[in-house]
Amino acid sequence: MRKNITIQDVAEHAGVSMMTVSRVLNKGGNVKDSTRQKIEQAVQDLGYRPNFAAKNLSSGRKNFIGVLCFEPNSPYVSQFLFGCLRYCSEVGYHLIVEENNADRLLDSKLQALCSGVDGVIVLPPLSEDKSLLERISAFNIPYVCVGQQHMALQDKFHSTVSIDEQQAAADLTSSLIEQGHTRIGFISGDKSQGVTQLRLAGYQQALQQHKLSIQPELIAEGDFSYKSALSATEQLLSLKDKPSAIFASNDEMAAAVMAVVHKHQFAIPKDISVVGFDDTSIATMVWPQLTTVRQPFVEMAKAAIDRISGQNPDAKTLLPSSITCRESHGQAAN
Amino acid sequence: MRKNITIQDVAEHAGVSMMTVSRVLNKGGNVKDSTRQKIEQAVQDLGYRPNFAAKNLSSGRKNFIGVLCFEPNSPYVSQFLFGCLRYCSEVGYHLIVEENNADRLLDSKLQALCSGVDGVIVLPPLSEDKSLLERISAFNIPYVCVGQQHMALQDKFHSTVSIDEQQAAADLTSSLIEQGHTRIGFISGDKSQGVTQLRLAGYQQALQQHKLSIQPELIAEGDFSYKSALSATEQLLSLKDKPSAIFASNDEMAAAVMAVVHKHQFAIPKDISVVGFDDTSIATMVWPQLTTVRQPFVEMAKAAIDRISGQNPDAKTLLPSSITCRESHGQAAN
DNA sequence: CTGAAAGCGCTTACAG
DNA sequence: CTGAAAGCGCTTACAG
Incomplete structure (x- = not known):
């Protein structure tokens, strides 16, 4: 197993400091164009891939997203989770899925979830459970209610993602x-x-x-x-x-x-x-x-995750939907 | 946001070194019983939760598992992924799901996947694709073929999980x-x-x-x-x-x-x-x-993950299955 | 059975 | 626009 390529290797290869490489990698500004190019070249040459664990540890971000759902095996949830999974692996987030189909989600369980994630995605019908939302809200982390057009709570951490x-x-x-x-x-x-x-x-x-x-x-x-x-x-x-x-x-x-x-x-x-x-x-x-x-499950997942990561400032996202025409409908018989 | 409880805090609370706490946490042997109890108590008292990022970084383990599937939205795959997700969040692994329903999975994509994970779970029907398995095998990481009773390749990284x-x-x-x-x-x-x-x-x-x-x-x-x-x-x-x-x-x-x-x-x-x-x-x-x-999707996922984590030495796991009786069958009409 | 030291790969202030 | 230092929370050798 060969040694991993680190940001250090890239820095040496490009003749700059780790710090500058980090800036380029995270799309930060304030980098001379020629430097940026040298670094991007080095990343290419070396086949550098970021180490998420190190990133998380040093940044203090958890890079985990909690998903709260009622029935994890329903087609709706499966589809949505798949959208999350796909986008997560792109942006380096990981998913913790928690189901809450019994009674009230235990405080200890909710606490464990909320203290380990950067934000929570709440799927329907839980996204309408006002008392649940209030309990999540108490953790002061962003939470996104999916399939829910109306804001149940008025706080800056609350947002919604749905279609019309x-x-x-x-x-x-x-x-x-x-x-x-x-x-x-x-x-x-x-x-x-x-x-x-x-x-x-x-x-x-x-x-x-x-x-x-x-x-x-x-x-x-x-x-x-x-x-x-x-x-x-x-x-x-x-x-x-x-x-x-x-x-x-x-x-x-x-x-x-x-x-x-x-x-x-x-x-x-x-x-x-x-x-x-x-x-x-x-x-x-x-x-x-x-x-x-x-x-648009994939887009909904993306919008929700972007919101949690701070990329999406919209408290209320309304995504376009469309009709998928297949064979089950036709002209009215007369 | 209050400070996280670390292994250090637990050590102080219990009056031992970090190292000993780490041993107890990882179920290592060679710890005096009274020491173990003190530490377990401290963990309880403080509500300590391990930081996976730190764990991964220091251990060198990726703590990622790759899942290769043909059609991510099929009920079979959804069900299996759910089993994985559930067990993963228990043991601190994370999932990277890659689909391969087009032609040949690009070498670059396979390389990206295999170099970022501790092992790969291959779902049917890909688990029968011998040429794909050979390419995975070349990365020298464990890979588990699900729903596949017969070993396609003879190498020590290959294993299977299925029912009879x-x-x-x-x-x-x-x-x-x-x-x-x-x-x-x-x-x-x-x-x-x-x-x-x-x-x-x-x-x-x-x-x-x-x-x-x-x-x-x-x-x-x-x-x-x-x-x-x-x-x-x-x-x-x-x-x-x-x-x-x-x-x-x-x-x-x-x-x-x-x-x-x-x-x-x-x-x-x-x-x-x-x-x-x-x-x-x-x-x-x-x-x-x-x-x-x-x-037994959940058990299959567990066995596969255990194999990758080294907990399960069986190269070939045959899980018991059963018949779920519902209403669609009955006495023959005569 | 227990511990002190070094280091995993990155980012966050802080300088310049 | 760029860099040197310290540290995130854990584990891996290595001692004793």
């Missing part, structure tokens, strides 16, 4: 309307979560913009779980005047919609269009593949 | 037979992968043990993708003498089996039982929930 949930839901609904659908069923998420209201509001907003009336019978209640959408779909399909499209508030529920629709011998999208929300991995594991709102 | 694939498949098949199923359809995985053969062999072994004949028409070809199982299932259901149960070689394909079975108006499990393999998150996102072989 309502607009996204409205856009998806509009695209259905533009394909001739006038009876669009909607399956809502867990009542206690803010996004549930926003997505429903987006659905209603689109209907109104297109001069369609809002029919309460077309709105069925789910809770974001596969199971809940099973009965919600049965309910929608039992209507004498059935919907020609169903908008489920997340992909898991959309998968359930598809199962029930198929069970009733309807073709998708010929008889009934089905759309979801999130664009998690399940969207391509159903048949036909699901049209859904794409959450 | 064939036995698990045989057990699952047997449980179906014991419920009265005599015509069991089987959907195989990607032909080029070793596990595909092992799971098929397990299926056949169970049939033979129960004196049932192997019917080639009951074996349909898939490739582990949802899509491939769609047509494979159609094929099985078009048989004049239909199977009363279908065993898909992974959960994604089992989900596809269910979609097609429902489409054909058969009830699960009343008319047809469906079982899968892996017990990934999708197993509980189908209806009815899927009976499947449980891969």
